[in-house]
Every structure is written in structure tokens, then in C-alpha cells.
Amino acid sequence: MKKNVILTGFMGSGKSSVGRTLASKLGFKLLDTDQMIEAAEGMTISQIMKKHGEEYFRQKEKELLKQLSDLPERHVISTGGGLPIAPGNAEALKQAGYVVYLRAKPETILKRLSGDTTRPLLMGEDKERRVRELMEYREPIYTRGCHLPIDTDGKSLLELTDDIVKRFNHIR
Numbered sequence: 001m002k003k004n005v006i007l008t009g010f011m012g013s014g015k016s017s018v019g020r021t022l023a024s025k026l027g028f029k030l031l032d033t034d035q036m037i038e039a040a041e042g043m044t045i046s047q048i049m050k051k052h053g054e055e056y057f058r059q060k061e062k063e064l065l066k067q068l069s070d071l072p073e074r075h076v077i078s079t080g081g082g083l084p085i086a087p088g089n090a091e092a093l094k095q096a097g098y099v100v101y102l103r104a105k106p107e108t109i110l111k112r113l114s115g116d117t118t119r120p121l122l123m124g125e126d127k128e129r130r131v132r133e134l135m136e137y138r139e140p141i142y143t144r145g146c147h148l149p150i151d152t153d154g155k156s157l158l159e160l161t162d163d164i165v166k167r168f169n170h171i172r
């Protein structure tokens with residue numbers, strides 16, 4: 001396994017904020033797959049999905065994943081919530097680094113994302129139902145596709161990052 005840390009988890013599970021703190025603690029570079037796709041396409045995720053559809057976005061994620069497997073070490077990679085879900089992606093992530101799954105309860109996600117307008121997948125009528133359905137489907141895939149699952153509910157950023165650093169230092 002390469003010495004990168006990869007953060008996975010549902011939208012709103014805290015991948016971006018944990019990623020930033022973790023990268024600075026480890027002295028690693030930070031990458032964010034959503035930001036990389038947005039930069040390459042010159043559009044936000046919402047615009048990409050609106051213009052080209054979700055399948056196109058998933059294809060971009062798959063292409064990016066190929067590039068990530070060539071990445072040198074010492075990176076923290078924050079992934080889009082759906083990236084590990086397509087067949088083969090979770091396995092490829094596990095090859096690219098130490099995969100940490102940030103687990104959060106649907107209630108926590110809904111609280112964190114109340115008022116959010118940047119997640120096209122959650123923009124329909126019944127957000128709670130959508131979160132619960134998507135999460136139920138994805139949970140076993142996130143769990144199988146990680147080296148370390150971490151419960152985030154009620155934990156501070158500091159607690160979470162300290163925990164991850166400890167576990168990562170233990171295996172590297």
C-alpha cells in the first residue's frame with residue numbers, strides 16, 4: 001500500500017475539513033477529487049451534472065482515479081462521496097493509499113447539509129429519504145472499501161485527526 005491517506009464517506013461526513021487538518025498535521029499535500037474535476041472542467045459539480053449528466057461526472061471520477069494510482073506518496077486525498085461506489089473504484093482506492101471511511105449517521109448528515117445547495121444528488125423533494133436510501137446502499141461499499149472506518153458523530157476535528165494520525169503512523 002502506498003503512503004497516502006484517502007478519505008471516503010457520505011456527503012457532509014467531514015472529508016474536506018478532516019482532510020485539511022490531517023494534511024497539515026502530517027505535512028502532506030492535500031488533493032480533493034471534486035475540486036480537481038471542477039478545475040479540469042471549468043465548472044462546478046452542479047453545472048457539470050446539469051450540462052452532461054451524472055454518468056459523465058462518474059466517468060471523470062474514474063479517469064481521475066487512474067491518475068491517482070500514479071501519485072507519489074505523502075498526499076491526503078479527499079474524495080467525492082460517490083467515488084468509491086462504482087465497480088472497481090473502491091479496490092483502486094485501496095491500492096492508492098490508506099483508506100479512512102468517515103462514517104456519520106443520517107441525522108448528522110442532514111444537520112450538516114441543511115441549507116446546502118451544492119449537492120445536486122440531494123436537491124429533490126425529500127432530502128431525508130434520499131440521504132437514508134443512498135446511505136443504506138452505500139454503507140457496505142464504504143465499509144468493505146476501507147482500511148479504517150471511523151465514527152465521526154459527536155467527535156471534534158482534533159479528536160478525529162489525532163485518531164487517524166495515530167492509526168496511520170502505526171501501519172506505515
Ligand code: S3P
Pocket residue numbers: 009010011012015034045079080081082083118119120121
Ligand atoms: C457526490 C458527492 C459530492 C460530489 C457530487 C456527488 C455523491 O462530493 O462528488 O455532488 O455522489 O455522494 P462530497 O462528498 O464532497 O459532497
